[in-house]
Amino acid sequence: KTKTSCPWASTSPLSLQVLSPLLHFLHQRRGECHFQNGTQRVHYLYRFIWDRQEIVRFDSQVGKFEALTELGRPTAEKWNQDRDILQQKKAEVDAFCSHNHGITLPFARDRRVQPIVTIAPMDQPTTSHNILLICNVGRFYPPKIEIKWFKNGEEEEGSQVWNTNLIQNGDWTFQTEVMLETQPERGDVYTCQVDHASLKEPVTVQWEPQSDAARSKMWTGIVGFVLGLVFVAPGVFLCVKNKKGDDGATCLGPADPQLCCSEQHL
Secondary structure (H helix, E strand, O other): OEEEEEEOOOOOHHHHHHOHHHOEEEEEEEEEEEEEOOOOEEEEEEEEEEOOEEEEEEEOOOOEEEEOOHHHHHHHHHHHOOHHHHHHHHHHHHHHHHHHHHHHHHHHHHOOEOOEEEEEEEEOOOOOOOEEEEEEEEEEEOOOEEEEEEEOOEEEOOOOEEEOOOEEOOOOOEEEEEEEEEOOOOOOOEEEEEEEOOOOOOEEEEEOOOOHHHHHHHHHHHHHHHHHHHHHHHHHHHHHHHHHHOOOOEEOOOOOHHHHEEOOOO
16 A cells, blocks of 8 residues: 655646645555455455545456546556556466465464453442443454453343454554443452453453452551651661761661661770
């Protein structure tokens, strides 16, 4: 596929004023290979697109160029009168389609990349108790994949489950997300199950709602760690500072800066 962007530099002032919204145009040439029954039947299309509209195409089943618009008619008639151009396009059924099919098919058919599965909870601002569980499935190939949500072993279906479209990463891998809107309770176990051709068996990732007690313990631990740093850091700082002036200093403790360091006499 090729794209060409060309300004109307040599246009007369009158026509330039008329074409001012189209100071640049888009020219594309696209080759397509359609296969049926493996490589037994190959349908080759070579399309010429002018500013988002197809104007001329070569169709291997027809054996010549076809004009799709009046703009493309003179071009199609001219190319159909050139035997070399016609022979070249007819030969591309094998030289382009069949040749590239033999190179890319084994890679595309046999390539397997296992998905990376993670779960991320997100609070719903519109409801007070509901949350959104997002099962992110990334970097997998081939694109066909099956993703299910389970709550306490029972599959979740219906309007509370929806998924995004497949996203191409540009490196022959894909990613997608499946979301579950739910109201979790203590003891619930949520499971995202992913089945893919790269896996011997479906992979599962679990998520459980955190209780108030667990959250309280977590914050208590964080606060205790921060307070410990606040009280310990000054004593350590003074000890290190004094030790730079006396290589024989030994740190006894941070409780009293005056007692932090004492001299050792040999």
